[in-house]
Amino acid sequence: MVHSSQTLPPLDTLETFARAARLGSFSAAAEEGGVTHGAVSRQISRLERWMGVRLFSREARGVTLTPEGTRFFARAEEALALLGDTDERWLPRRNKAVVRLSVTPSVASLWLFSRMPKLEASDIHLEVILEHRLADFSEGIDLAIRCGKGPWAGVRSLPLWQEKLVPIAAPAVAERLGGRTDAKSMLELPILHDSNVEAWRRWLAVESVDYVPRGQDRRFEDYNLVIDACAHGLGIALARPPLADAALASGRVVAVSDRTIDHHVAFHLIRPNDAMKASAAEFARRFLQEAGLDETAIAAFIAPGRGKG
Template identity: 45%
Template sequence: MAHSSYDLPPLDGLTAMLAAAEEGSFSAAAGKLGLTHGSVSRRIAALEHWLGASLFERHGRGVRLTPAGLRFVRDARQSLGRLSHSAEQWRPRRGRQTVRMSVVPSFARLWLLRRLPAIEQSDTHIDLSLDHRMTDLDNREAEVVIRYGRGTWVGVDARQIVEEMLAPAASPGLRDRMSAAPVIDELLQWPLLHDSDTSQWRAFLSRAGVSYRPRWQDRRFEDYDTVLAAAEAGLGVALIRQPLAADWLTDGRLTTITLQTMANPASHFVCVRAGETRQAVLTVRDRILALAAEDRLEKTA
């Protein structure tokens, strides 16, 4: 018998079949399920009709699976096991709601991870994935996404987490090799460090009339925190993004080179689907924004 993709077996028949396969008789299966012998028999008969094959054959005072029954029970156990495993990932844990979040790795390491307990609190579990690619909110790959850009994505409710300021920075050792007040031309004598997005360096240098294109001595890294680590190692000059990377200045790993700063044309946004109604998702979004606001107040106090 041919079945469409929506022609599914009766679930109560599957339950009765698995119980009978485990117990070896319809009577024992009925006792296990709290049903009558006749009810178990009818459910299995309906399942056999759907399948178009006999599942059990009688022997003595019990039943045993036919060859078709053996194969179908094996497949049913595997399929139901996968469903159960999948459900465990999203089922509320002790009353906690699970929210799927996708974040670029550098932002997770520089800002999010230390604040994750304050975002989750006692009522939410964040299922966190670190991903460089643009996660699709419409396809429910994630419910909360932290994206880096200008916040103009279509179909997305994007809220800026923090406005960033850019300034050239280097290790104290490399800074000591520069003049007291280096100008842009002197900066260009050193390798410039950047991640996959060079728009910050282009924007910063264009203010001094310099059209920037990456050179052979400049270094590109996939993650922004790796850019900072490379600058700490003395490999070149990086644009430090404050307050995201403020710790690298306060603990002396990096030092700013010039007094020139500029607003970053891009920043991190916490994003949900436009029209999102799930309260747990909106609560996570609002807690992230509240923590960012607290950070700003602490720095201006």
């Protein structure tokens, strides 16, 4: 699925989509939602344009989900359940300090969420803001995670992981390569990549292959979608440890080459140069320890005063 905007999908379209998918009818979804059939149809069309795929097959007696729609429905239900869960466990506790973290969806879903209970412990409530744009610390953000070369002016940043990139594919797709690991063989398959295609260019250039994206290749805004598309056999991708670790460990994808390259960019934890509140500094310390950074680098990052970037 390739969406046509860098923003997240509008919440009202997700709710309408989930209602129509559950009921199998735009008319029934309109009645339940208290809107017109035309309003439902327009919202679904809006979401399909954002996704870049058809989510429903329109039939005489109603609508049915396409394969892409079925996969997205599962994700949409999870997201709406999370947003609609007003149980006390999702609210900041009186004895917990709130830390606001701006993070890309890929890092959140592939690395952060599974570690949140450990990182929050009993004294911190993490408020996660999913976004791609540069974090605006004047809006109350305490910390941010972004991918780039760094450093950046006006903030302090610390690279999290040195990524060794290696081609991966679903097991069935890997079999089609028949053990071949050269660059030209890789190009027999659709190339999957996120918004930065430079990594593939660099990997292929080692064997003097110039890469220009082709019609069969697929671009996704978020790396978690790259992993999902790869696991479903849509093509070949580059593993970005540790974000791809779970997919590799589960066998959803397998390495199809032994040759790795260092990624030319990295995810960074970013903080404002101004003094951090104590809870944000403590969360940063836990986060960086979990990411495997040494204590000297952690101490320099959370220290008061202005850093070097």
